[in-house]
Amino acid sequence: MEKKKIVISPVTRIEGHAKITIDLNEQGSVDDARLHVTQYRGFEKMCEGRPYTEMPALTARTCGICPVSHVISSTKACDNLLAVRPPKASRNLRRIINLAQIIQSHALNFYHLSSPDFVYGFDAAPEDRNIFKLMQTHPEMAKDGIALRAFGQKIIEELGGKRIHPTWIVPGGVSHPITTEQKDNILAQIPQAMEIAKKTLKYFVSNLHKFQKEIDSFASFPSLFMGLVNKKGNLEHYDGFLRFIDSEGKVLEDGVDPIFYKDYIGEAVEEDSYLKSPYYKPLGYPNGMYRVGPLARLNVANACGTPLANKEFERFKNLNNGKPVLNSFYYHYARIIEIIYGIERIEELLNDSKTLSDNIRSHADINRNRGVGCSEAPRGTLFHDYEVTNDGIITGVNLIIATGNNNLAMNAGVKQVAQTFVDGNNITDGALNRVEAVIRCFDPCLSCSTHATGVVTSRIEVRDHNKQLVDVIHRN
Amino acid sequence: MRVVVGFGNTLRGEDGFGVDVIKELQNYTLENTKLITTFQLTPELALELKEYEEIIFVDASHSDNESYVLACNIETKTQNTLSHHISIQMIVSILNTLYKSFPKFQVCSMLTNNYDNILNQEKYNENILKTVKYIKKSQ
Numbered sequence: 001m002e003k004k005k006i007v008i009s010p011v012t013r014i015e016g017h018a019k020i021t022i023d024l025n026e027q028g029s030v031d032d033a034r035l036h037v038t039q040y041r042g043f044e045k046m047c048e049g050r051p052y053t054e055m056p057a058l059t060a061r062t063c064g065i066c067p068v069s070h071v072i073s074s075t076k077a078c079d080n081l082l083a084v085r086p087p088k089a090s091r092n093l094r095r096i097i098n099l100a101q102i103i104q105s106h107a108l109n110f111y112h113l114s115s116p117d118f119v120y121g122f123d124a125a126p127e128d129r130n131i132f133k134l135m136q137t138h139p140e141m142a143k144d145g146i147a148l149r150a151f152g153q154k155i156i157e158e159l160g161g162k163r164i165h166p167t168w169i170v171p172g173g174v175s176h177p178i179t180t181e182q183k184d185n186i187l188a189q190i191p192q193a194m195e196i197a198k199k200t201l202k203y204f205v206s207n208l209h210k211f212q213k214e215i216d217s218f219a220s221f222p223s224l225f226m227g228l229v230n231k232k233g234n235l236e237h238y239d240g241f242l243r244f245i246d247s248e249g250k251v252l253e254d255g256v257d258p259i260f261y262k263d264y265i266g267e268a269v270e271e272d273s274y275l276k277s278p279y280y281k282p283l284g285y286p287n288g289m290y291r292v293g294p295l296a297r298l299n300v301a302n303a304c305g306t307p308l309a310n311k312e313f314e315r316f317k318n319l320n321n322g323k324p325v326l327n328s329f330y331y332h333y334a335r336i337i338e339i340i341y342g343i344e345r346i347e348e349l350l351n352d353s354k355t356l357s358d359n360i361r362s363h364a365d366i367n368r369n370r371g372v373g374c375s376e377a378p379r380g381t382l383f384h385d386y387e388v389t390n391d392g393i394i395t396g397v398n399l400i401i402a403t404g405n406n407n408l409a410m411n412a413g414v415k416q417v418a419q420t421f422v423d424g425n426n427i428t429d430g431a432l433n434r435v436e437a438v439i440r441c442f443d444p445c446l447s448c449s450t451h452a453t454g455v456v457t458s459r460i461e462v463r464d465h466n467k468q469l470v471d472v473i474h475r476n
Numbered sequence: 477m478r479v480v481v482g483f484g485n486t487l488r489g490e491d492g493f494g495v496d497v498i499k500e501l502q503n504y505t506l507e508n509t510k511l512i513t514t515f516q517l518t519p520e521l522a523l524e525l526k527e528y529e530e531i532i533f534v535d536a537s538h539s540d541n542e543s544y545v546l547a548c549n550i551e552t553k554t555q556n557t558l559s560h561h562i563s564i565q566m567i568v569s570i571l572n573t574l575y576k577s578f579p580k581f582q583v584c585s586m587l588t589n590n591y592d593n594i595l596n597q598e599k600y601n602e603n604i605l606k607t608v609k610y611i612k613k614s615q
Contacts, residue, residue: 132569135574139574142570150520
C-alpha cells in the first residue's frame with residue numbers, strides 16, 4: 001500500500017473553522033496528524049489606531065460565545081493603562097458575569113456539542129450523533145442543557161443589558177450597580193441551576209466506565225499545565241497569579257504577575273495554521289507545550305474554594321492519586337465541576353453586601369503606555385496586551401487567546417487518537433469521529449483565537465506520502 | 477399572542493435588517509404582539525418563544541445574486557454543525573420536540589450580500605416599511 005493522507009474537513013461540533021489532516025504510511029498506519037485552523041481574524045492589527053476606550057467593545061466582537069471573557073481581559077488591560085484598581089463592588093460584579101459566561105459556555109459544550117458522543121457512543125451513525133436525536137431520545141437532558149445555558153445568559157443579560165456583546169464592563173469598573181431586585185432575580189434561579197449541574201455530574205461520572213479507551217487515548221500524555229490561582233493557591237478565574245506545573249505536579253513557576261507573561265510564554269507560528277502556538281519559554285518550542293482550561297485549572301489549584309465543588313475536586317484529584325490528571329477526556333469532568341463551583345461562587349458573591357455598593361468605577365487618565373489584562377475564559381487563560389500613546393491611542397496589541405494556548409496539545413492529541421483508532425486499510429466513521437472528538441475535549445473557540453467570515457464548517461483530509469490528497473470528508 | 481423576532485448584526489451593514497424592522501415596529505401599537513431583537517438565534521431563546529401561538533422571524537438572508545428582494549427562506553440546513561448560534565429551523569424543532577409547542581411561524585427575509593455598509597439606503601428603508609406594513613396587516 002502506498003502512503004495516503006486523510007482530510008477531515010470541516011471539523012464538526014466546534015466553534016469555528018478547522019480541518020484535520022492524517023498522513024498514512026505504506027502500511028496504512030498513521031504517520032502524523034495535524035489540526036489546521038483555516039480562518040483568520042486579524043484583531044491584533046485591526047485595533048491599532050483606535051482609542052483604548054473602544055477596546056472592550058471592539059475585542060468583544062471577536063466572539064459571539066465568549067465576548068464577556070474578552071471584555072473582562074480587555075477592561076483589565078485598560079485598568080492597567082489607567083493604573084487603577086476598580087472598587088470592590090465592580091470587581092465582584094465582574095467576577096459574577098465572568099462565571100456566568102463560563103457556566104453557559106460549559107453547558108453549551110457538554111450538552112449541545114459533546115453529549116451526543118456520550119449518549120450514543122463514538123461509533124454511532126453520524127445521523128444519530130447530533131442534538132436533534134438527543135432531543136428525541138433524551139428530551140430532559142436536552143432541556144437541562146438549554147436551562148443551564150439560559151441561567152448563565154440571563155445573568156449576563158441582567159447585569160450587562162444584553163446576552164451577546166454587553167458593554168456594561170468598562171475601564172475602571174462597571175457602568176452601573178446591581179439592584180436588589182436584580183440580585184434576587186439571579187438568586188432565585190440558583191436552586192434549579194444547581195439541581196441540573198448535580199444531575200449532569202451524576203450522569204457523567206456513572207457513564208465514565210464506557211469510555212476507558214477514549215480516556216486512555218484522547219490527548220492523554222505528560223505536559224505542563226498553566227492557570228490562574230488566588231493567594232491561597234485555589235481556583236481563580238478573574239484575578240490572581242499564574243502558576244505553571246509539570247506533569248508530576250511539581251510547581252515550575254508560581255505567583256507570576258500576568259503582566260510579566262512574556263517572560264514565561266513564547267509564541268511560535270506554524271505555516272499550516274492561523275493559530276499561534278504558545279509555549280513555556282524555559283523549555284523552548286515545542287517542548288514547552290502546556291495545557292490550559294478547566295482540566296489545567298483544576299490541576300494547578302490546591303482546591304476550588306466552595307463546598308460542593310471542593311468535594312468533587314477531591315474525587316477529581318484522586319483520578320491520578322493526587323498528581324495532575326493527564327487525560328484530556330477529563331476536560332468534560334472538569335467543566336462540570338467548574339459549573340458547580342461557578343453557581344456556588346455566584347451565590348457567595350451576590351450575598352456579599354459590598355456587591356450592592358454604588359461605588360463601582362475608578363476614573364483616571366492614561367498613566368502607563370502599556371497595559372496587560374489576564375483572566376480565565378471558559379477555555380483557558382486569556383491575555384490582552386495593549387500599547388498606547390500618551391493620548392490613549394492603541395499602537396500595538398498582542399492577544400493570547402485561551403484556545404491558542406492549547407494548540408500544541410491539541411495537535412499532539414489529534415496525532416495520538418489517529419494513531420490509536422485510524423487504520424488506513426479500514427477507515428471507519430467512528431475512528432474519524434474520535435479524531436474530531438479529541439478536539440471537542442478542549443472545546444476550542446477558533447473564531448476567537450485566530451483573529452473569519454462565513455459559516456461554521458469542518459473538513460478531514462487523507463494524503464499520500466507525496467502529500468497528494470487521497471480522501472476528503474467534508475461536512476457543513 | 478405572537479412574537480416578532482428581528483435578528484442580525486447591526487455593525488455589519490444590511491445584516492441588521494431584522495433589528496431595524498423591529499425598531500420601526502416600535503413606533504406602532506401592535507396588539508398582542510411582543511417584539512424581540514437579538515444578535516443571533518441561540519438555543520435558550522426557545523424558552524422565551526414557547527408560550528406564543530405565532531412567531532415571525534425577520535432577518536437578512538445571504539444571496540450572491542439578489543439584493544433588496546423580500547423572500548421567505550425555509551431551506552433546511554444540515555443540523556450536525558450546531559454551534560453557539562442556530563437556525564430558525566433549529567429553534568422551531570426545539571419548540572416542537574422539547575416543549576411540545578407548535579406555533580405558526582413565518583420567516584421574512586431580505587436578500588442581501590452587502591455586509592460592509594447599507595449600499596442603497598432608499599431600497600433598504602423601503603423594504604423595512606414593506607415588512608412593517610405586512611406585519612401590521614397580518615395581526
